[in-house]
Amino acid sequence: MTERLRWGIMGTGNIANQFAQGLAGSSRGQLTAAASRTQASASAFTDKHDAKAHAFEGYDRLLDCADVDAIYLALPNHMHMEWTLKALQAGKHVLCEKPIANNADQATAMFEQAKTSGKVLVEAFMYRSHPLHHAIARHIAEGAIGKIQAIRTSFCFKVNNPEGNIRFSRACAGGALMDIGCYCVNFSRHYIGSEPQAVHATSRLNDDGVDILTSGTMHFADDVLASFTCGMTLHADNAAYICGDEGYITIPIPWKPPTEKATYTLNRGTPPRMDKGAAAAGPMSKEVSVDAGRPLYGLEADDFAAVVMDGASPTITAQDTIANMQTLDALRESAGVIFDGEQA
Ligand SMILES: NC(=O)c1ccc[n+]([C@@H]2O[C@H](COP(=O)([O-])OP(=O)(O)OC[C@H]3O[C@@H](n4cnc5c(N)ncnc54)[C@H](OP(=O)(O)O)[C@@H]3O)[C@@H](O)[C@H]2O)c1
Numbered sequence: 001m002t003e004r005l006r007w008g009i010m011g012t013g014n015i016a017n018q019f020a021q022g023l024a025g026s027s028r029g030q031l032t033a034a035a036s037r038t039q040a041s042a043s044a045f046t047d048k049h050d051a052k053a054h055a056f057e058g059y060d061r062l063l064d065c066a067d068v069d070a071i072y073l074a075l076p077n078h079m080h081m082e083w084t085l086k087a088l089q090a091g092k093h094v095l096c097e098k099p100i101a102n103n104a105d106q107a108t109a110m111f112e113q114a115k116t117s118g119k120v121l122v123e124a125f126m127y128r129s130h131p132l133h134h135a136i137a138r139h140i141a142e143g144a145i146g147k148i149q150a151i152r153t154s155f156c157f158k159v160n161n162p163e164g165n166i167r168f169s170r171a172c173a174g175g176a177l178m179d180i181g182c183y184c185v186n187f188s189r190h191y192i193g194s195e196p197q198a199v200h201a202t203s204r205l206n207d208d209g210v211d212i213l214t215s216g217t218m219h220f221a222d223d224v225l226a227s228f229t230c231g232m233t234l235h236a237d238n239a240a241y242i243c244g245d246e247g248y249i250t251i252p253i254p255w256k257p258p259t260e261k262a263t264y265t266l267n268r269g270t271p272p273r274m275d276k277g278a279a280a281a282g283p284m285s286k287e288v289s290v291d292a293g294r295p296l297y298g299l300e301a302d303d304f305a306a307v308v309m310d311g312a313s314p315t316i317t318a319q320d321t322i323a324n325m326q327t328l329d330a331l332r333e334s335a336g337v338i339f340d341g342e343q344a
Pocket of ligand 1: 013016037041166
């Protein structure tokens with residue numbers, strides 16, 4: 001193995017470009033190849049990011065390339081399982097974009113193949129690689145906000161032209177829950193530290209049968225609750241709030257924290273006048289700022305390299321990914337979103 005992990009990028013769309021930019025700022029990664037459906041797109045991609053990298057027409061050419069250790073899989077959701085299985089069988093490690101598959105059954109099959117092939121497979125929830133989230137987790141573990149009681153999150157954006165956008169397509173396993181609700185689910189499960197016992201989702205569906213706006217709730221053990229809104233036709237604060245019995249944490253930019261000065265605030269509200277209990281501590285507000293030093297997708301690539309090259313534990317484990325998909329399956333069932341090959 002060379003000193004730097006040699007990456008082949010599969011697909012040359014939106015996130016593939018962001019990942020390639022991040023990779024250039026990583027400590028242990030190097031772009032060595034990219035593959036597209038067309039030669040023109042593959043060549044334009046490598047010209048932009050690294051002219052020395054191979055540019056292939058056809059994704060399978062990437063699997064045959066001896067200069068590639070790991071595949072970054074940036075294809076539409078419904079193609080994740082097929083190409084992850086092929087890449088693992090070809091002896092490549094895979095960092096697969098979120099959500100890792102259409103559903104939990106597919107995700108389970110993918111991790112079984114990773115085990116059989118003896119290769120690393122990780123779902124690309126990049127936000128978890130940012131030290132902002134490590135700092136928040138430390139503060140919670142130290143008791144800064146007491147015991148978590150509730151979490152609320154949002155992740156929304158407005159797409160002006162849904163025509164041809166994979167997110168609005170049922171055949172591409174699209175929808176707001178799959179595209180961005182998956183972050184809200186992952187965040188809540190991660191910080192609460194267990195799996196929801198019951199979930200509910202209410203959605204606005206498009207004519208193709210995928211949710212374009214969803215509000216969801218998740219009920220965890222000890223009656224800890226999480227709620228979220230995700231949507232592709234509206235604006236929202238896209239913030240996260242972790243509420244405990246001694247205070248709460250506000251995270252203004254949880255999903256794509258900036259490289260420098262990523263912040264969160266530790267807060268405490270005003271004690272209510274009707275509380276006849278012992279005098280509670282007064283209000284507090286303390287902002288914490290975190291510098292990552294590297295771009296978000298570079299941090300993600302370096303975390304992945306540590307798993308492959310040092311045997312480190314992945315930031316997002318197989319268990320985490322499969323449980324996240326199980327929760328998404330249950331939320332989609334509640335919302336009435338069914339993909340091809342799934343039972344109604
Ligand atoms: N982690 C993140 O921050 C993040 C952000 C956005 C998206 N994502 C995930 O990344 C994946 C791709 O999203 P994206 O925003 O990059 O999408 P995109 O811009 O539409 O790119 C998808 C690429 O997949 C390839 N492709 C193959 N078959 C296709 C088909 N039938 N329709 C459309 N594209 C096809 C195309 O690449 P070629 O033409 O080169 O073959 C296309 O450029 C999704 O799973 C999404 O959930 C993650």
